[in-house]
Amino acid sequence: MDRRHLRQQVTYVRKSLFDQGYLDDQFMQLEDLQDDANPNFVEEIVASFYSDSARLIQNIEQALVSRPVDFGKLDDCMHQFKGSSSSIGAKKVNMECSQFREYCCAGNIEGCIRTFQQIKQEHATLRKKLENFFQLARQAGQAETA
Amino acid sequence: MNLTKEKKSMSTASSSVGWKAGDVVPDQFPAGLRVLVVDDEPTWLMVLEKMLRNCLYEVTKCNRAETALSLLRENKNGYDIVISDVHMPEMDGFELLEHIGLEMDVPVIMMSADGEKNVVMKGVIRGACDYLIKPVGMEALKNIWQHVVRKKRNVWKHLEQSGSVEEGDRQQKQSEDVDHSSSANAGNRRNSKKRKDEEEDAEERDDTSTLKKPRVVWSVELHQQFVAAVNQLGIDKAVPKKILELMNVPGLTRENVASHLQKYRLYLRRSSGVSQHQNNLNSGFITPQEATYGPLSSLNGLDLQTLAATGQLPAQSLATLQAAGIGRSVVKSRIPMPIVDQRNLFSFEFPKLRIGDGQQQQLSTGKPMNLLHGIPTTLEPKQLANLHHSAQSLGSMNMQVNAHGSQGGQNNSSLMQISQSQSRGQTLNEATGNHVPTLLPSSMAQPILSNPVVGGVLARNGLTENGRGTEYNLVSQSSSMLNFPLNSAAELSNNSFPLGTSPGISSLTSKGVPQEEVSSEIKGSVGFMPSYDIFSDLNQHKSHDWELHNVGMTFNASQQNNSLQSNLDIGPSVLSHQGFSSSRRTGQNSNISAVGKPMFTAGDASERVNAQDVGHFNTFFADNSVRVKSEIVSDANCQINIFPEQFGQEDLMSTLLKQQQQGHIASAENEFDFDGYPLDNMPV
Numbered sequence: 001m002d003r004r005h006l007r008q009q010v011t012y013v014r015k016s017l018f019d020q021g022y023l024d025d026q027f028m029q030l031e032d033l034q035d036d037a038n039p040n041f042v043e044e045i046v047a048s049f050y051s052d053s054a055r056l057i058q059n060i061e062q063a064l065v066s067r068p069v070d071f072g073k074l075d076d077c078m079h080q081f082k083g084s085s086s087s088i089g090a091k092k093v094n095m096e097c098s099q100f101r102e103y104c105c106a107g108n109i110e111g112c113i114r115t116f117q118q119i120k121q122e123h124a125t126l127r128k129k130l131e132n133f134f135q136l137a138r139q140a141g142q143a144e145t146a
Numbered sequence: 147m148n149l150t151k152e153k154k155s156m157s158t159a160s161s162s163v164g165w166k167a168g169d170v171v172p173d174q175f176p177a178g179l180r181v182l183v184v185d186d187e188p189t190w191l192m193v194l195e196k197m198l199r200n201c202l203y204e205v206t207k208c209n210r211a212e213t214a215l216s217l218l219r220e221n222k223n224g225y226d227i228v229i230s231d232v233h234m235p236e237m238d239g240f241e242l243l244e245h246i247g248l249e250m251d252v253p254v255i256m257m258s259a260d261g262e263k264n265v266v267m268k269g270v271i272r273g274a275c276d277y278l279i280k281p282v283g284m285e286a287l288k289n290i291w292q293h294v295v296r297k298k299r300n301v302w303k304h305l306e307q308s309g310s311v312e313e314g315d316r317q318q319k320q321s322e323d324v325d326h327s328s329s330a331n332a333g334n335r336r337n338s339k340k341r342k343d344e345e346e347d348a349e350e351r352d353d354t355s356t357l358k359k360p361r362v363v364w365s366v367e368l369h370q371q372f373v374a375a376v377n378q379l380g381i382d383k384a385v386p387k388k389i390l391e392l393m394n395v396p397g398l399t400r401e402n403v404a405s406h407l408q409k410y411r412l413y414l415r416r417s418s419g420v421s422q423h424q425n426n427l428n429s430g431f432i433t434p435q436e437a438t439y440g441p442l443s444s445l446n447g448l449d450l451q452t453l454a455a456t457g458q459l460p461a462q463s464l465a466t467l468q469a470a471g472i473g474r475s476v477v478k479s480r481i482p483m484p485i486v487d488q489r490n491l492f493s494f495e496f497p498k499l500r501i502g503d504g505q506q507q508q509l510s511t512g513k514p515m516n517l518l519h520g521i522p523t524t525l526e527p528k529q530l531a532n533l534h535h536s537a538q539s540l541g542s543m544n545m546q547v548n549a550h551g552s553q554g555g556q557n558n559s560s561l562m563q564i565s566q567s568q569s570r571g572q573t574l575n576e577a578t579g580n581h582v583p584t585l586l587p588s589s590m591a592q593p594i595l596s597n598p599v600v601g602g603v604l605a606r607n608g609l610t611e612n613g614r615g616t617e618y619n620l621v622s623q624s625s626s627m628l629n630f631p632l633n634s635a636a637e638l639s640n641n642s643f644p645l646g647t648s649p650g651i652s653s654l655t656s657k658g659v660p661q662e663e664v665s666s667e668i669k670g671s672v673g674f675m676p677s678y679d680i681f682s683d684l685n686q687h688k689s690h691d692w693e694l695h696n697v698g699m700t701f702n703a704s705q706q707n708n709s710l711q712s713n714l715d716i717g718p719s720v721l722s723h724q725g726f727s728s729s730r731r732t733g734q735n736s737n738i739s740a741v742g743k744p745m746f747t748a749g750d751a752s753e754r755v756n757a758q759d760v761g762h763f764n765t766f767f768a769d770n771s772v773r774v775k776s777e778i779v780s781d782a783n784c785q786i787n788i789f790p791e792q793f794g795q796e797d798l799m800s801t802l803l804k805q806q807q808q809g810h811i812a813s814a815e816n817e818f819d820f821d822g823y824p825l826d827n828m829p830v
Contacts, residue, residue, distance in 0.1 A: 025281075025283075026281040026283075029193075029197075029281070029283050029284060030193065032284065033193070033196045033197060033200060033284075035200075038196065041196060044192070045189060045192055045193055048188055048189045048192055049189045052187065052188055052189055076233070079233060079259065079260065080187070080233065082259055083187060083190065083231075083233070083258075083259035083280055084187050084189050084190070086259055086280050086281045087187070087189040087190045087193050087280070087281065088189070089281065
């Protein structure tokens with residue numbers, strides 16, 4: 001019962017992540033890839049993303065503070081970050097990234113800076129949520145995709 | 147999810163069945179497909195690998211393009227398909243794409259989070275068989291095997307067809323089928339067909355010019371096989387169909403053979419006509435040696451045959467060159483410019499295309515071997531390497547010319563570059579490299595330094611540079627050798643350099659060495675076959691599209707340029723080999739130098755391409771598998787007008803064009819792929 005309850009919780013949490021727009025189809029693709037050979041595939045990918053994104057975020061920050069601002073480089077960095085975040089289906093993060101790129105194209109540095117704050121926030125929020133989700137899933141004895 | 151479960155079971159089932167590493171069990175196909183995935187993002191790499199494994203493919207992953215390239219080079223047949231991200235540090239996906247297109251004919255799928263039309267277009271044009279937008283899902287990956295099948299089918303089809311068609315009638319139909327589903331590719335096939343234009347005037351020209359990526363790269367080995375087949379049949383009786391059968395090379399189409407044969411014939415004609423073309427190369431196109439080259443003055447440049455004769459050019463190279471030049475058969479002032487065709491640039495592997503040997507002069511055949519001319523030859527990597535070296539000097543020039551489009555990386559044709567560089571001298575370098583510089587109309591003969599890369603590049607790009615329509619027919623004088631100092635000895639595999647430039651070009655041997663030799667030879671002989679086949683392919687001659695994408699020849703690849711440039715000192719003269727009566731050369735030469743070392747002393751007949759120059763050429767070519775089809779600038783007139791001192795790309799192109807128009811280029815057969823480059827205008 002407890003287990004069932006846990007499972008229900010997992011399902012619920014997972015659903016809300018999608019409903020609230022934190023995750024998109026790509027995440028489901030990852031879940032699909034998870035199998036007996038790679039039982040923790042999703043978690044591994046997410047972990048990889050977060051570790052890699054730290055570096056990418058740093059690149060962006062550097063580009064943001066350097067003067068004169070190199071929008072081309074900024075765009076490149078963000079493009080990389082966006083590509084990476086799309087790998088796990090981080091929907092909200094991605095949306096902010098697109099916004100950022102728009103500001104970047106327009107040469108609007110303030111807009112970029114603002115948006116970047118948003119990105120970092122979403123990035124951190126999602127991380128917590130996913131960690132929570134994985135933990136729950138572990139507790140439930142099985143990953144959601146089971 | 148059900149899907150997962152199904153997949154799992156599926157995988158379980160299949161995995162137990164004959165799916166061995168490296169094996170693609172036919173009935174299990176596409177299971178076991180060997181995929182090489184390249185992406186600098188670790189997260190994506192993991193995801194893709196897993197996805198592909200789930201499709202039952204055999205996956206190899208790497209995070210750098212350079213790594214991927216070396217993996218591919220080590221084992222050319224080790225992979226069925228490559229999937230690569232676009233944005234990567236150092237070498238990006240497009241560059242990788244070009245290299246692969248030149249060196250090994252494996253389908254490449256591009257991938258990117260960037261789905262912008264321009265970027266996608268770029269991928270298509272450069273020959274990617276598909277373009278996926280991230281995030282990439284299983285559905286997209288499940289079907290990638292279609293590209294492998296398609297490619298193979300195209301090859302087969304070509305082979306089949308070739309059997310039935312006479313030399314003269316190249317059919318393009320094959321190309322049609324090729325095109326495949328994916329958006330990309332569309333032009334490729336067509337392009338390859340273009341090569342044939344000489345007789346046919348193929349519509350291909352148009353097609354190809356825009357699209358590059360000829361798939362057939364006339365490597366030295368391939369050319370040798372070709373020559374062997376021709377000899378076996380007897381030159382008179384050698385028809386594409388039979389040759390194809392004898393060669394028995396999968397993936398080779400009748401059209402490929404046909405156009406190659408054309409060039410070869412031209413080359414032979416030239417060689418016989420020009421007894422001593424060593425200097426031809428030098429004067430090759432440029433100089434009035436035209437006589438020797440016969441009408442093919444354009445080819446002069448590399449009269450490969452001569453070169454070959456001189457023994458400098460290894461037989462194979464010669465073969466290749468010849469092949470290239472064949473197209474030119476007696477092209478009188480026609481600069482064979484099947485530029486477009488050249489896409490496939492012969493990647494002639496000129497192991498040693500040493501133009502300089504002086505012997506090349508034998509390019510009497512004067513056939514500008516448009517090696518680059520559409521005859522895709524694959525320059526083997528090593529050749530490219532040679533080219534590289536040689537091309538370095540030359541390459542910088544030409545390659546740039548070629549490479550410009552293509553990416554310098556490819557050495558396409560160092561030769562091309564040379565030729566191009568000549569004209570372009572500067573432009574080339576700057577140019578996207580594709581401009582097949584009119585520079586060399588004469589020098590087109592540029593050693594089709596088959597930089598493996600270069601060649602490939604040229605081939606691919608068809609030496610877009612040729613836009614001018616100059617086909618650099620590097621007459622590959624087998625003997626004369628355009629010794630393209632190509633790394634691998636002028637393996638202009640890709641470059642269909644019409645080694646028109648006779649001997650001079652030989653110096654272009656990949657070895658980079660023969661600079662000495664080259665100089666003289668290239669002069670004129672540098673096949674500048676005004677037919678920038680390669681280029682035409684790429685760019686439609688007219689448009690100065692000096693975009694030899696493929697011109698891998700180090701032309702643009704600044705990477706190689708360094709080396710090339712240094713080598714190419716060919717002096718202006720080298721470039722002008724194109725049979726230009728040297729008058730221009732001077733101008734050109736100077737440009738060429740500017741270019742980075744014009745590879746050939748284009749045309750300037752008067753100036754014998756100094757060995758150095760030639761040497762440069764070689765390097766130049768070497769680097770790039772210059773597949774540039776240098777148009778064979780008609781000898782006489784190859785005035786490389788293109789080399790106006792500052793050949794801006796446009797200038798070069800125009801010059802080349804003019805030259806071509808004057809009919810000089812492309813002796814007789816204007817193989818200009820360029821759209822209507824009327825050679826006649828070439829100011830003499």
